[in-house]
Amino acid sequence: EDQVTQSPEALRLQEGESSSLNCSYTVSGLRGLFWYRQDPGKGPEFLFTLYSAGEEKEKERLKATLTKKESFLHITAPKPEDSATYLCAVHPQGEYGNKLVFGAGTILRVKS
Amino acid sequence: NAGVTQTPKFQVLKTGQSMTLQCAQDMNHNSMYWYRQDPGMGLRLIYYSASEGTTDKGEVPNGYNVSRLNKREFSLRLESAAPSQTSVYFCASSEVKYSPLHFGNGTRLTVT
Numbered sequence: 663e664d665q666v667t668q669s670p671e672a673l674r675l676q677e678g679e680s681s682s683l684n685c686s687y688t689v690s691g692l693r694g695l696f697w698y699r700q701d702p703g704k705g706p707e708f709l710f711t712l713y714s715a716g717e718e719k720e721k722e723r724l725k726a727t728l729t730k731k732e733s734f735l736h737i738t739a740p741k742p743e744d745s746a747t748y749l750c751a752v753h754p755q756g757e758y759g760n761k762l763v764f765g766a767g768t769i770l771r772v773k774s
Numbered sequence: 775n776a777g778v779t780q781t782p783k784f785q786v787l788k789t790g791q792s793m794t795l796q797c798a799q800d801m802n803h804n805s806m807y808w809y810r811q812d813p814g815m816g817l818r819l820i821y822y823s824a825s826e827g828t829t830d831k832g833e834v835p836n837g838y839n840v841s842r843l844n845k846r847e848f849s850l851r852l853e854s855a856a857p858s859q860t861s862v863y864f865c866a867s868s869e870v871k872y873s874p875l876h877f878g879n880g881t882r883l884t885v886t
Contacts, residue, residue, distance in 0.1 A: 666816065696874060705778070705864050705877030706817070749817070753872065761832060762875070764816030 664689045664754045668765035675740055675772050683735040683748055683768045691755025695733050696762065697726050698749040706749055740772045776800050778878035780865050786884045787855040795850040795881050797865030805868045806848035807832075807875065808840060810861040817864065823848055855885045 665688045675681055694713050698706035710719040712728040719726045725736045735748055747769050751762040781796045807822040819832030821840040829840050839851045852859060862882050866875040
């Protein structure tokens with residue numbers, strides 16, 4: 663069974679304190695891994711897609727990396743506006759359509 | 775540019791009542807999806823439509839029906855609501871079946 667596990671469930675950081683979020687996945691084959699950001703009361707917003715081990719993507723203070731078993735979302739010098747829930751999702755190989763398997767998310771709080 | 779629009783934003787139903795959740799996208803996307811989000815769990819796919827005129831079941835289809843009315847609109851119907859269907863429902867669309875999802879801001883449904 664395809665599974666996605668995110669850790670930690672919640673993370674509190676001081677402004678400027680860098681850290682990483684983890685997304686571990688178990689799939690028969692990986693077509694792609696997605697990171698989304700979700701603000702309270704809003705729908706998820708797309709951040710990155712990663713397709714193969716060793717790939718990295720960056721956007722402002724965020725950098726996503728991918729290995730064969732997990733992905734990390736590195737947050738460098740975070741600001742309060744980075745507070746959100748970060749969701750990871752995988753697209754298993756062979757799945758028709760866009761049937762993503764989502765993790766439960768990591769709730770990030772950045773205090774000034 | 776509105777993106778994905780969902781109505782209503784909030785709804786309270788009594789057990790056994792029926793309702794339809796509406797979703798429309800203005801990005802000319804081919805594929806559309808309905809997900810539900812429950813606390814501590816990842817987003818779970820209810821139904822999806824890879825293209826106009828086609829629909830298919832996702833992970834948790836029981837108790838729901840869908841209609842792809844045209845390329846823009848994809849509705850979700852609860853024929854006889856149950857308390858287990860209390861959730862936040864998200865509609866999403868994507869350009870093609872493997873591209874990133876664009877989400878609406880959700881419908882918060884409570885069934886008493």
